[in-house]
Amino acid sequence: MxxxxxxxxxxxxxxxxxxxxxxxxxxxxxxxxxxxxxxxxxxxxxxxxxxxxxxxxxxxxxxxxxxxxxxxxxxxxxxxxxxxxxxxxxxxxxxxxxxxxxxxxxxxxxxxxxxxxxxxxxxxxxxxxxxxxxxxxxxxxxxxxxxxxxxxxxxxxxxxxxxxFHWRNNKYQDFNEFLNSMKHDKRKKIRQSRNFISKSNLTFKWLLGTEITNSYLDFFYYCYSKTYYEHRSNPYLSIEFFKTVIQRSPESFLLIVAQRENELIASALNVIGDGVLYGRYWGCSEFISGLHFETCYLQAIEYCIQNKMGFFEGGAQGEHKIARGLLPxxxxxxxxxxxxxxxxxxxxxxxxxxxxxxxxxxxxxxxxxxxxxxxxxxxxxxx
The missing domain is CATH 3.40.630.30 (Gcn5-related N-acetyltransferase (GNAT))
Structure with a gap:
């Protein structure tokens, strides 16, 4: 019936x-x-x-x-x-x-x-x-x-x-092999951007599941909300939502954070599933040239290469993503x-x-x- x-x-x-x-x-x-x-x-x-x-x-x-x-x-x-x-x-x-x-x-x-x-x-x-x-x-x-x-x-x-614009892993052995697959001008710009980030005394952490403590999550939510407010909008999702989904399925989340010594500067929350890393939510506490692209795209791509993930989806729209190796x-x-x-x-x-x-x-x-x-x-x- x-x-x-x-x-x-x-x-x-x-x-x-x-x-x-x-x-x-x-x-x-x-x-x-x-x-x-x-x-x-x-x-x-x-x-x-x-x-x-x-x-x-x-x-x-x-x-x-x-x-x-x-x-x-x-x-x-x-x-x-x-x-x-x-x-x-x-x-x-x-x-x-x-x-x-x-x-x-x-x-x-x-x-x-x-x-x-x-x-x-x-x-x-x-x-x-x-x-x-x-x-x-x-x-x-x-x-x-x-x-x-x-x-x-x-x-x-x-x-x-x-x-x-999505990134496809062509079985790259490391990030340099990925860079070498790109045209010279794009490869040069990425290396220049990463050098600038490095000289800004920024380091990055990849936090998985239960490593995303409440203090990290609170900082992420501050950044996420700030991104919306700067565009004169209100965030769609609440801190309670993020706490709930991470508690229910911790293995599905990767938080990338940028910090200067012990000070958190930026964060991007990604979702993991079906062989794909989905870049979803981002924000920062201060503007640094190239920080958005490094935190949201390049760190995510490097994570995919190291963990042999086939795809990275960087979100909606954004022809600028082509310069970071994402394809239409x-x-x-x-x-x-x-x-x-x-x-x-x-x-x-x-x-x-x-x-x-x-x-x-x-x-x-x-x-x-x-x-x-x-x-x-x-x-x-x-x-």
Missing amino acids: EKILIADSLKDVRELEWDSISGSNPFLQYYFLSALEETGCAARNTGWVLQYILLYRDDKLVAAAPMYLKTHSRGEFVFDFAWADAFEKHGLQYYPKAVIAVPFTPVTGQRLLGKSTNDKLTVAKAAIQYTSKVGISSIHVLFPNYTDLTSLKEAGFSIREGIQ TKTYSAHWISDSRFSDAIDNFLGYETDAVQKYFKELEESVIPPFLALTKSRVKRP
Whole structure:
């Protein structure tokens, strides 16, 4: 017997059942998503109303989608503000909308959870049926992996392309071998930057799991919050959230700290999972030229080389990351619009946008990928 249920709390789902379909991506596991809800970071009062789509067969959870009803477009990293404005100008209501995503996390992964393509398709169609029934304007699936696109297209979603910059480990033996794979000008700039950091009497520590004590975490959170405040924004995540996830899954976190003697200067919190190091959150107590790139990217890359990790994802946007050895990588989102007049217009827009993104992507590839990497990168498989 098959049935679809809507959960307004992850507490309605057994942890072992959820993790049996969520895969190895750390951001989709129960400990991470439940912490977002429990600490109030992604909850009704912040405009994230949990409405998870659950597919049960013979009382066993076989597929799901982490869906939220939202009253704004913050914390998504796929921008639809122009679409919302167009709705408003025509006297239509865009919000609330539905988002299938990991809140505040522009990381590619499953969004239709489960092992069967047919089950994923069932969940995608169920999301459309539910949102249509309650009068929601649209559904936006953010950063799905490539395999989910088949089910989303078949269910009637339009696909949007984007670009991030990721680092791929070409089985480098050490950091110098990685540097030698780069063009001379980029290699020279990195060495100059690292020399400047060294002359600033800065040293770095890699702290794993239980080594991330409360004092280190408090400093990290000060830096993380300061980064948001400097951009006239409020941090999405609370100190309680970080303490909760690190306590529940300490092996999933790497904190990189920069210090001058015993004084902490900067920190970057990374998430470890499925053979990938995910660079997520950063901040510093004082500005030092090159410190951001060293703490967030170069130290992370060096960690990956030493620990034989295949990939490093440095977060959303940022063409500047090319100079640190990160390469262009396509990302995707999928969109279903209830009003056919707007869905047709958005399809037309996406057609033009996709052509522009593909042209830009090709130009980036041709300009930054050394010939030997162009030949080998297809052999480096994501887990």
